[in-house]
Amino acid sequence: DGGITQSPKYLFRKEGQNVTLSCEQNLNHDAMYWYRQDPGQGLRLIYYSQIVNDFQKGDIAEGYSVSREKKESFPLTVTSAQKNPTAFYLCASSLRGDIYGYTFGSGTRLTVV
Amino acid sequence: GESVGLHLPTLSVQEGDNSIINCAYSNSASDYFIWYKQESGKGPQFIIDIRSNMDKRQGQRVTVLLNKTVKHLSLQIAATQPGDSAVYFCAETTGNQFYFGTGTSLTVIP
Numbered sequence: 001d002g003g004i005t006q007s008p009k010y011l012f013r014k015e016g017q018n019v020t021l022s023c024e025q026n027l028n029h030d031a032m033y034w035y036r037q038d039p040g041q042g043l044r045l046i047y048y049s050q051i052v053n054d055f056q057k058g059d060i061a062e063g064y065s066v067s068r069e070k071k072e073s074f075p076l077t078v079t080s081a082q083k084n085p086t087a088f089y090l091c092a093s094s095l096r097g098d099i100y101g102y103t104f105g106s107g108t109r110l111t112v113v
Numbered sequence: 114g115e116s117v118g119l120h121l122p123t124l125s126v127q128e129g130d131n132s133i134i135n136c137a138y139s140n141s142a143s144d145y146f147i148w149y150k151q152e153s154g155k156g157p158q159f160i161i162d163i164r165s166n167m168d169k170r171q172g173q174r175v176t177v178l179l180n181k182t183v184k185h186l187s188l189q190i191a192a193t194q195p196g197d198s199a200v201y202f203c204a205e206t207t208g209n210q211f212y213f214g215t216g217t218s219l220t221v222i223p
Binding site: 041042058090107 | 121147154159216
């Protein structure tokens with residue numbers, strides 16, 4: 001079945017460490033997105049990519065980095081520069097130019113310990 | 114100090130009753146809207162969508178109403194079931210980027 005897979009489901013990070021969250025899709029979608037979700041707040045866009053080897057900052061990109069070397073994969077690195085990284089992270093994908101066809105992954109919960 | 118998250122609006126309904134969840138959107142130019150359901154620890158699931166040239170759309174047990182005059186969106190769930198317990202939130206877009214609401218937590222009482 002086609003879908004979008006995020007891993008791991010739970011991730012723990014020590015202060016000062018970088019961690020990378022995985023997002024893989026086999027939907028042949030061109031565009032991929034990373035969102036952050038905090039309690040009582042709407043999803044906020046971190047980064048997005050419309051095509052391979054290209055990506056743009058979203059509303060809260062500081063302290064995060066991404067790469068898009070393959071169409072299927074859009075990993076997110078939470079760097080030590082992100083001051084409050086504990087959150088639920090969601091990846092989504094859509095056909096290029098078809099923002100209406102969003103598919104979300106199941107999320108990764110990142111906790112700083 | 115410890116940060117405290119905002120509290121979600123909550124709605125509790127008896128099993129079998131109808132539920133109405135509301136959303137006020139911000140951009141009068143938004144032309145497409147989606148309602149999502151999100152269960153604890155999971156990603157959002159698409160429920161129903163509506164374009165701005167419509168004021169009502171029905172799905173299976175769900176209806177979305179759009180009032181562009183007051184920028185208001187509502188989701189009606191008929192004969193609410195325990196499996197409907199989740200957070201529901203709306204999303205709006207002009208076609209460029211989605212903006213998401215904070216959500217309403219629905220609890221169905223058996």
